[in-house]
Amino acid sequence: MPKLMRFYAPRSLKIARGEGQYVWDADGRRYLDCHTGHGVAFLGHRNPRVVEEIRRQLDKIMVASPIFDTEIKEEAFKLVEKILPSHLTYLYLLNSGSEAVELALKTARRTTGRSKFISFINGFHGRTMGALAVTWNPRYRQNYDPFPWEVEFLPYDDVESVEHSIDDETAGVIVEPVQGEGGLSKASPEFLKAIRERCDETGAVMIVDEIQSGFGRTGILWAYRRAGIEPDILVAGKSIGGGFPVSLTALREELGEAMKAGAHGSTHGGNPLALAALKGGIRTLLEDQVVEKARAAGEVLRKILEELAAENPRVVRGVRGVGLMAGLELRTNPAPGIQLLQGKGVLALRAGLTVIRLLPPYMITGEDLEFLRAKLDEVLKEVAARRRSGSS
Numbered sequence: 045m046p047k048l049m050r051f052y053a054p055r056s057l058k059i060a061r062g063e064g065q066y067v068w069d070a071d072g073r074r075y076l077d078c079h080t081g082h083g084v085a086f087l088g089h090r091n092p093r094v095v096e097e098i099r100r101q102l103d104k105i106m107v108a109s110p111i112f113d114t115e116i117k118e119e120a121f122k123l124v125e126k127i128l129p130s131h132l133t134y135l136y137l138l139n140s141g142s143e144a145v146e147l148a149l150k151t152a153r154r155t156t157g158r159s160k161f162i163s164f165i166n167g168f169h170g171r172t173m174g175a176l177a178v179t180w181n182p183r184y185r186q187n188y189d190p191f192p193w194e195v196e197f198l199p200y201d202d203v204e205s206v207e208h209s210i211d212d213e214t215a216g217v218i219v220e221p222v223q224g225e226g227g228l229s230k231a232s233p234e235f236l237k238a239i240r241e242r243c244d245e246t247g248a249v250m251i252v253d254e255i256q257s258g259f260g261r262t263g264i265l266w267a268y269r270r271a272g273i274e275p276d277i278l279v280a281g282k283s284i285g286g287g288f289p290v291s292l293t294a295l296r297e298e299l300g301e302a303m304k305a306g307a308h309g310s311t312h313g314g315n316p317l318a319l320a321a322l323k324g325g326i327r328t329l330l331e332d333q334v335v336e337k338a339r340a341a342g343e344v345l346r347k348i349l350e351e352l353a354a355e356n357p358r359v360v361r362g363v364r365g366v367g368l369m370a371g372l373e374l375r376t377n378p379a380p381g382i383q384l385l386q387g388k389g390v391l392a393l394r395a396g397l398t399v400i401r402l403l404p405p406y407m408i409t410g411e412d413l414e415f416l417r418a419k420l421d422e423v424l425k426e427v428a429a430r431r432r433s434g435s436s
């Protein structure tokens with residue numbers, strides 16, 4: 045058997061099946077899933093509408109290039125219209141977040157004729173070469189330069205540096221409204237407004253990356269909307285297909301118009317099964333009050349995390365994130381705590397160097413949240429005891 049490349053530290057858990065907010069291991073043990081495949085299963089595992097739409101499509105056709113019209117394309121696009129801002133009139137579907145980011149960056153490069161980008165410290169936008177160029181983590185970038193474009197990394201949420209650094213040479217600015225991988229920092233409305241204003245003044249393209257924060261996860265459909273601004277390009281992925289690999293790049297009319305035949309493309313992008321998954325995902329969002337439920341659960345989660353932070357000040361530095369994209373910033377490496385949580389039936393992941401990140405699905409219940417509180421509390425006490433005894 046070939047060996048899987050070791051890009052991620054293995055978690056020593058064989059997952060056998062998933063349903064809603066839970067997964068089960070090969071021995072039948074249940075886990076509350078706050079990892080959700082790096083935030084993908086926000087609509088829950090095997091979401092019934094997503095499964096239904098994919099099944100229905102499987103019986104019709106699985107392959108049709110976007111050059112052909114299909115019923116499922118029409119159905120999915122009608123639904124996408126309901127969740128996108130009305131000024132983003134062009135859309136392209138791809139398979140992963142990184143690919144959606146690539147198209148956004150290529151559009152900014154091509155339409156402005158400029159090649160300098162602005163991104164932010166701790167920003168994460170993917171690992172293909174263009175997306176990696178705007179991803180901050182030096183560990184991911186190491187030995188891959190030169191990158192396709194020049195990138196300046198500014199401090200996140202710093203209005204002054206944005207006002208100073210976006211200029212007539214800037215092709216585009218890419219920003220996460222809530223930083224996912226980088227540590228769950230939130231952008232203030234003033235910061236996003238300042239980017240919008242400077243992009244308007246200089247002709248730079250504002251790209252908002254909602255691949256992790258979008259589709260209701262933070263308790264609002266798109267997290268950038270808290271700032272009352274609109275981007276030129278919106279990229280989304282992860283949860284939009286309910287677990288099926290699909291991402292989207294939505295563009296303002298004149299940007300979409302300018303990207304002509306040959307400017308981009310994808311063999312699998314917008315495949316009929318992906319469109320069916322997207323249809324099922326959006327149906328769920330609209331028919332099952334996903335955003336409202338995520339907001340309510342996010343508020344309870346926030347309260348729990350704040351209480352845990354107050355009760356465990358020796359190990360917890362603070363609460364991070366927003367809605368169901370939240371976590372605890374520890375005073376220590378979060379990896380042992382995440383492994384302990386797994387042993388107690390909760391899957392979580394890290395963000396940045398110190399954060400235990402929780403990305404649960406929208407249907408997480410009050411009972412689940414109480415379970416999560418109890419397990420987190422046990423883990424924090426164990427981490428504190430280990431620290432006292434000097435074993436971690």
Ligand SMILES: Cc1ncc(COP(=O)(O)O)c(C=O)c1O
Binds near residue numbers: 142143
């Ligand atoms: C904000 C953000 N952008 C882009 C990506 C890259 O997405 P993918 O891994 O699907 O290529 C991620 C993945 O974690 C992300 O969180």
